[in-house]
Amino acid sequence: EAELLDLKANPNKPATGTVVEAFLDKGRGYVSTILVQAGTLKVGDYVLAGPRHGKIKAMQDERGHDVQEAGPSTPVSILGLDGAPQAGDKFNVFQDEREAKSIAAKRTQLQREQSVRTQKTLSLDEIGRRIALGDFKELNLILKGDVDGSVEALTDSFQKLSTEEIQVNIIHKAVGAITESDVLLATASDAIIIGFNVRPQGNARVVADREEVDIRTYSIIYDAINDLKDAMEGMLSPELKEEITGNAEVRQTFKISKIGTIAGCMVTDGKIFRNGGVRLIRDGVVVYTGELVALKRFKDDVKEVAKGYECGMQIKNYNDLQEGDVLESFHEVEVKKTLK
Structure with a gap:
């Protein structure tokens, strides 16, 4: 109440207020929408907003009309700041330009130090978790946009995509064009640069x-x-999924010296492939899982045998084949994982 009375008594005191939004306009440069909360803001005032500073070159009201000054509770767009402040930053008018620049430099330094401090270092638990997962990956991003709101929206959306296997890190975000320093930061941190408008x-x-x-x-x-x-x-990393390709029934077995046991089979369904795996099933129980050494039709080696045809099959390092056994052919296929 005392502050309100003071404002009414002295409306020309230096203005203070809050930044509502900031964006990069293609023709005009950095534009900041601010709400004056105390005092009167005038064209020509030197303003400090967060780590940004500058002399107000032009001021416009909500309809885009040029204004020379703005009183309490007035929203205006201002031109002249050296960058885009963040929404919620407080602004103050300074008489001394050097003092404002000094405070802005200190705030920038503090922000840089804070970002270094808040970068997640590996704890013992985190190392253990990554070893348990086996193949942990990180995706580093540098995010630049035209409007502060868009940058924040994209940051939230990207961070929600993080999973146990892949961590999304926003190492830098700001309003403005993509600069050479952004590229150098991306080089140092193996990051991808994403520019929005x-x-x-x-x-x-x-x-x-x-x-x-x-x-x-x-x-x-x-x-x-x-x-x-x-x-x-x-x-x-893709998941391996087993796919059964066909079944064959052992009709007769042939024991050949120095070679082993050959099974004369009839393919009952699907196809039998030479380069696939094979499973020996006896009375509904899996007895052995291995791979085919040979697949023949009469005396010829073949790559596959279809349903209804007879063939000769030999299992690698396994000879205990009996009539009535079922040989199940399978192979593993890679299935692309999707984010849940």
């Missing part, structure tokens, strides 16, 4: 091509999420 700036594309850094640009959030999901599914 932004493109590489200056020498960034040349450096990315030289360093072989993957830059993906999107204009639809769902396209970015789906592409990342597909890439992660490609990183997952």
Whole structure:
């Protein structure tokens, strides 16, 4: 209440307020939408918002009309900051430009130190978990967008894609064009750069091509999420699934010296393949699992025998074959894993 009375008594005091949104406009540069909460903001004021600072070059109201000043409870868009502050950052007007620059530099340094501190280091439990999983993978991303809201939405969506086998790490996110420093950071951290409604700036594309850094640009959030999901599914190791190809019944056995036992069989269903596995079933019980050494039709070696045909079969390192046994042919196929 005292603060409200003070405002009414002195409306020209330096303005303070909150950043609502910030984005990169193609023609005008960094535009920040702010809500003045105290005092009066004027064109020409030197503003500090989070780690960003600058002199207000132009100010517009909610209808896009130019205004020279904005009082308490007034939302305006301002031009002139050297970057895009985050939504929720407080802003203050400074008389001394050097003081504002000094505070901005300190805040940037603190943010950098904090991001280094909060990077997840490997604990003993984490190492144990990765060893247990066997094949743990990480996907590092650098995220740049045109609007702070889009960057936050993409960050949340990407982090929700993390699984036990693949961890998604957003190592840097910001509003603005993709710069050379983003490419160098991606090189150092083996990251992929994702740009949402932004493109590489200056020498960034040349450096990315030289360093072989993957830059993906999107204009639809769902396209970015789906592409990342597909890439992660490609990183997952495929599951091996057994597929039974056919069955054959042993009609007669032949013992040949120095070779072993040959089974004369009739294929009852499916196909028998020479390069597949084979399972010996006797009275409904699996007796032996191995592989075929030979598959013949009369005297000729063949790759496969179809249903209704007779063939000769020899199992590697196994000779205890009896009439009436069933030989089941199978092979393993790779099944692509999908994210749950």
